[in-house]
Amino acid sequence: MDELCEKVPPEEKPMDVKLAKLPSCLLVILIAVPVDVLLITAVALWKSPYMLFRGWKRLLEDLIGREGPFLETVCVPFAGLAIILWPLAVLGAVIGAIISSFFLALYSGVIVYQEDSLMKGLGYILALVSLFDEYVNDFLYLREGSCLPRPRYRKNANPKPGEDNSLKTRRENSLNAQLISQKSRTLKWEIQQYKAVQVWDWLFKACEVNGRIILRDGLISIQEIEECLLKGNCKKLSIKLPTWSVLHCLLVSAKSDSSGLVISDDVELARNNGPREKVFEWLIEPLLIMKEQIKNLKVEENEETCLKRLVIECENKRPEEWDGTGFPSNDNVRRAQLQAIIRRLQGIVASMSRFPTFRRRFRNMMKVLYVEAIQAGASASHIGVALKSKYTGKSLIESGNGEGTNETDEVVNEASDNGDVV
Structure with a gap:
């Protein structure tokens, strides 16, 4: 072993494996495998009817409107076969979720080793089910987020942009995160990959x-x-x-x-x-x-x-x-x-538009445009009433200028009750 250590290049750093952490890693894995496999299987089975009927609904809408896979006449037989075999696709998705849950549960041991905390590994077991439920909701255009608890399993984890409820903050973060390639043509460009x-x-x-x-x-x-x-x-x-x-x-x-x-x-x-x-x-x-x-x-x-x-x-x-x-x-x-x-x-x-999160993000954007349009219209109406009252002598309070705001709140609240969050 000493000879092997001497042959290590100076620019490489050896990685120490702390055997004292392995018992806690194995303990969390033994807990995570049955718990996560059962819970993720339950979520997949619970959401499978939604996937079945929503998939049929989307395919039938495309069939009636001659869109998507039914756009070309030559593709209609294959698209019709897709409607018939859609239950097999749902079954395959459920089986894939069950198989992947086993490997996701094994990753809990890595969390315990990296964070050096048994509690963080247990938190990952619960957070994994919540993350899976949220991704399924986005894929099926259901209510945003998950009702399941999601404890933090990283000590220094930065919140993801998708977890920020503020649309303004999300847009600013995404704009600041854009990578700019070097513009010099005489030097070698630093090619930075966009996500x-x-x-x-x-x-x-x-x-x-x-x-x-x-x-x-x-x-x-x-x-x-x-x-x-x-x-x-x-x-x-x-x-x-x-x-x-x-x-x-x-x-x-x-x-x-x-x-x-x-x-x-x-x-x-x-x-x-x-x-x-x-x-x-x-x-x-x-x-x-x-x-x-x-x-x-x-x-x-x-x-x-x-x-x-x-x-x-x-x-x-x-x-x-x-x-x-x-x-x-x-x-x-x-x-x-x-x-x-x-x-x-x-x-x-x-x-x-078929990608997950497209429909939710588009509706949130429409809500922002709607509120801005109503507020702009209310401001213009307010200015017009003020000018009219200046020359007619009527009070501005009597004009009832709060009608636009109340209508905006009513529409946005009704849209939010349909399953979307502003």
């Missing part, structure tokens, strides 16, 4: 900013936001608003002559620094291709403005929809190319 959560945060930040713009321009109305919050009819907004945001990103990227997607003033998302998850690679690669197509088309500024308006106002399923819309170009081939790009963008956004 999927950073791209996800950027999308909803862009949707919020662009939502204010199209709401100000009158392309969407407050009534449409109310219908989305109260009746859950967000199909138009949840597809067209992200499509508008991604199209704006593609137009800016094509103008900047960059090799990737310009997602902010000093951040560029390219092939070499994008998320390594396969799902994001499948989504980002078509966007880069469409950016090059837009670049080759050399879209003019007046065409950009009209394109953004047509994304919201038209379904973009047939070329005839653009007749009489005032699109600057009369070239039918150019129109068809731009319309095909918009259709592909809508298909990509429709796929993204």
